[in-house]
Amino acid sequence: ETGVTQSPTHLIKTRGQQVTLRCSSQSGHNTVSWYQQALGQGPQFIFQYYREEENGRGNFPPRFSGLQFPNYSSELNVNALELDDSALYLCASSLPRLGNDNEQFFGPGTRLTVL
Amino acid sequence: DAKTTQPTSMDCAEGRAANLPCNHSTISGNEYVYWYRQIHSQGPQYIIHGLKNNETNEMASLIITEDRKSSTLILPHATLRDTAVYYCIVRVRYGGSQGNLIFGKGTKLSVKP
Numbered sequence: 346e347t348g349v350t351q352s353p354t355h356l357i358k359t360r361g362q363q364v365t366l367r368c369s370s371q372s373g374h375n376t377v378s379w380y381q382q383a384l385g386q387g388p389q390f391i392f393q394y395y396r397e398e399e400n401g402r403g404n405f406p407p408r409f410s411g412l413q414f415p416n417y418s419s420e421l422n423v424n425a426l427e428l429d430d431s432a433l434y435l436c437a438s439s440l441p442r443l444g445n446d447n448e449q450f451f452g453p454g455t456r457l458t459v460l
Numbered sequence: 461d462a463k464t465t466q467p468t469s470m471d472c473a474e475g476r477a478a479n480l481p482c483n484h485s486t487i488s489g490n491e492y493v494y495w496y497r498q499i500h501s502q503g504p505q506y507i508i509h510g511l512k513n514n515e516t517n518e519m520a521s522l523i524i525t526e527d528r529k530s531s532t533l534i535l536p537h538a539t540l541r542d543t544a545v546y547y548c549i550v551r552v553r554y555g556g557s558q559g560n561l562i563f564g565k566g567t568k569l570s571v572k573p
Contacts, residue, residue, distance in 0.1 A: 378561075387565055389563070437561075451505065453503050
């Protein structure tokens, strides 16, 4: 059983550019959540995908968008990058059991630096 | 989701028990208490969760007070590798868009030799 993987590990972009981050969920997990973690802060929820549909969104502007594919892998896209978008982007997968709780399994993250 | 309050930092001697407190006085009846930790430069790692009964697994024990307004995570024999930021989170049982985690700043636990 493979864990959650993310690519790339590190990325440097300039203001105004667009970026795509990728996540492969743990085997069998159909739900992927994305978080942004600024330096010294806890992770902040961006959005969640369940069976290829957005299933909830945090307080992030529309230039943050995502996709989930039939194999449950996912992408996070950020348009018109701003300096404040510099952060660690974390992907987490889970297998929700209706009517029950679940835990999320996090990947190692992608460190994005916007210059 | 209810908010949690944790101390900013704590120290613990290697080999001793680490007791990390968390206040969640506004927790609702259907909200669970979850603990995650984040070792430097890694993604958060699930530790344990509970609703109202005490829980134990291979990593830690979770003690929840009878009124559920606070809890304590116990690492029975802390090692240097337990140095991390520990997050206490309360969340609803899975309910579609409400099934996300809300992280605070957590407690920075430093285990010292």
